[in-house]
Amino acid sequence: MGFFDQFWQLTIDGLMVGSLYAVIALGYTLVYGVLQLINFAHSEVFMLGSFGGLFAARALLPDGGVPGGFQSVYLVAVGLAVGALCGALAAFTLERVAYRPLRRRSAPRLAYLISAIGASLFAVNLAGKEFGRQNVDLPDLFHNDTVFTLFGADVSTQSLVIFAVAIAMLVGLDRLVAGTRLGQGIRAVAQDADTAVLMGVNVERIIIVTFVVGGLLAGAGGFLYAMTFNASYSMGFVPGVKAFTAAVLGGIGNVRGAMLGGLLLGLVESYGGYLFQASYKDVIAFLVLVAILMIRPSGLLGERLGRAA
Amino acid sequence: MLLSLTDVEVAYGAVTALRGLSLEVDEGEIVTLLGANGAGKTTTLRTISGLLRPRAGELRLDGRPLSTIPAHDLVALGVSHVPEGRRVFPSMSVRENLLMGAYRDRRHTREDLDRVFALFPRLSERIGQVSGTLSGGEQQMLAIGRALMSRPRLVLLDEPSMGLAPMVVQTIFEVIAEINRDGVAVLLVEQNAASALRIAGRGYVLETGEVVLSGTSASLLSDDRVRQAYLGEDLTPTP
Numbered sequence: 212m213g214f215f216d217q218f219w220q221l222t223i224d225g226l227m228v229g230s231l232y233a234v235i236a237l238g239y240t241l242v243y244g245v246l247q248l249i250n251f252a253h254s255e256v257f258m259l260g261s262f263g264g265l266f267a268a269r270a271l272l273p274d275g276g277v278p279g280g281f282q283s284v285y286l287v288a289v290g291l292a293v294g295a296l297c298g299a300l301a302a303f304t305l306e307r308v309a310y311r312p313l314r315r316r317s318a319p320r321l322a323y324l325i326s327a328i329g330a331s332l333f334a335v336n337l338a339g340k341e342f343g344r345q346n347v348d349l350p351d352l353f354h355n356d357t358v359f360t361l362f363g364a365d366v367s368t369q370s371l372v373i374f375a376v377a378i379a380m381l382v383g384l385d386r387l388v389a390g391t392r393l394g395q396g397i398r399a400v401a402q403d404a405d406t407a408v409l410m411g412v413n414v415e416r417i418i419i420v421t422f423v424v425g426g427l428l429a430g431a432g433g434f435l436y437a438m439t440f441n442a443s444y445s446m447g448f449v450p451g452v453k454a455f456t457a458a459v460l461g462g463i464g465n466v467r468g469a470m471l472g473g474l475l476l477g478l479v480e481s482y483g484g485y486l487f488q489a490s491y492k493d494v495i496a497f498l499v500l501v502a503i504l505m506i507r508p509s510g511l512l513g514e515r516l517g518r519a520a
Numbered sequence: 521m522l523l524s525l526t527d528v529e530v531a532y533g534a535v536t537a538l539r540g541l542s543l544e545v546d547e548g549e550i551v552t553l554l555g556a557n558g559a560g561k562t563t564t565l566r567t568i569s570g571l572l573r574p575r576a577g578e579l580r581l582d583g584r585p586l587s588t589i590p591a592h593d594l595v596a597l598g599v600s601h602v603p604e605g606r607r608v609f610p611s612m613s614v615r616e617n618l619l620m621g622a623y624r625d626r627r628h629t630r631e632d633l634d635r636v637f638a639l640f641p642r643l644s645e646r647i648g649q650v651s652g653t654l655s656g657g658e659q660q661m662l663a664i665g666r667a668l669m670s671r672p673r674l675v676l677l678d679e680p681s682m683g684l685a686p687m688v689v690q691t692i693f694e695v696i697a698e699i700n701r702d703g704v705a706v707l708l709v710e711q712n713a714a715s716a717l718r719i720a721g722r723g724y725v726l727e728t729g730e731v732v733l734s735g736t737s738a739s740l741l742s743d744d745r746v747r748q749a750y751l752g753e754d755l756t757p758t759p
Contacts, residue, residue: 392623392626395612395616395619395620395623396623398609398611398612399609399612399620399623402609402610402611402612403607403609403610405571405603405607406603406607406609407620408569408570408571408591408592409569409571409591409594409595409600409601409603410595410620410621410623410624410666410670411592411593411594411595411596411623411624411670412592412623413590413592414592
């Protein structure tokens with residue numbers, strides 16, 4: 212079959228994966244916006260959230276057969292909530308342990324990077340030891356039927372759930388940043404931290420909130436990922452770097468940019484994987500990263516947390 | 521006494537910026553801080569706001585020491601700081617910038633917006649505009665308006681006339697006087713000594729982090745050193 216016959220199916224698959232990238236990318240972009248710091252350990256926040264949600268859903272999963280109806284909704288909701296909480300807790304701890312002590316000492320930028328890599332290695336190896344070094348599967352939480360067809364492409368329950376949850380989180384975050392007092396505080400710190408202090412903004416609190424919100428999103432995204440594929444101690448790296456790519460593509464520090472970047476990257480990967488070979492997906496994603504860094508390093512929408520709103 | 525600084529010393533690393541500075545601002549007065557670049561004027565304001573911590577000496581607001589109060593709580597105690605270079609949030613609209621001024625207390629926002637627009641009608645015309653695209657004068661009006669949104673008792677103003685056209689400077693100084701008439705105390709840092717001394721009741725002259733001269737505006741205006749150094753008057757006798 213030719214590309215155009217598959218176009219809509221590839222689009223739907225691309226948007227599904229892309230919405231996950233977008234959800235993770237927001238964590239990079241928010242923290243960068245506020246601290247001008249690339250939190251390279253964010254991929255492990257995603258991984259830990261994924262395990263948290265997976266174990267919670269598995270513990271509640273009844274024996275025998277695939278659940279349906281309300282039970283499925285309940286299991287997905289619990290998985291999302293626990294995943295989000297684990298992600299938030301991981302991000303909070305990371306900020307406390309790996310970054311705050313450096314901030315207190317006004318450490319140079321390189322120190323943060325090293326600290327991030329250290330925290331990342333620690334989390335990966337701890338997860339490997341605790342959860343094993345094989346893939347951990349999550350049994351089906353619902354019947355993954357085709358809900359409807361769109362231009363001849365099948366839309367499954369799974370892609371619908373992922374896309375709907377991801378979009379709900381993206382819209383929610385956008386409203387938070389653009390329309391609430393807390394969001395205004397976040398944008399103020401991103402634009403001019405000293406002046407934000409003069410306005411009465413508690414910068415330390417904003418930093419914590421930023422990490423926690425990024426962690427909530429990444430953790431919930433991790434559960435969605437585990438629901439589709441599986442979880443493993445080393446699962447964070449590739450989606451993490453891709454989400455980072457998405458953030459850079461949209462303009463790091465820019466909330467709407469991260470959303471756009473995630474969806475675009477998902478689409479590019481999906482189309483590219485079909486046109487060349489599925490195994491080239493990752494290569495394509497990283498080519499995109501290299502290409503933006505060379506051609507338009509400030510990203511599609513530019514770097515500014517404030518401008519997103 | 522509303523605000524008092526006693527023997528305050530501030531250093532940036534090994535460089536001492538303030539060496540034993542003392543000054544006072546009483547309720548409802550305008551006090552100006554004069555001095556050349558690098559004399560420590562901005563440092564003084566940033567220390568009062570808590571952005572810098574003194575190495576020695578004491579700051580008191582309403583007689584209570586400020587040493588344990590975090591910088592972000594100062595605005596809630598009635599101190600507003602209009603920083604050097606205006607520092608409006610460039611990607612926020614005029615309205616959002618003003619709301620940032622009321623970040624800690626949003627109970628009187630509507631009323632206070634109206635008050636700011638009455639002082640600066642220009643801002644109400646620009647309410648939805650992104651602040652980074654305003655002219656320098658408009659940004660200064662916005663920065664002052666933003667500082668008033670918290671209903672301060674003391675406003676710290678850092679070089680409000682910097683880089684502005686004379687017409688705009690006049691408007692700004694008129695507004696400062698008007699704010700003061702409502703009972704708000706002002707600590708005004710200025711290069712433009714003539715304008716500053718015209719609206720201030722008292723002044724301090726800073727040199728390399730120390731007060732070298734202080735007194736009423738009238739006495740400073742008639743002081744030869746002030747006239748020569750800050751009012752640009754040529755005091756050499758003409759032949």
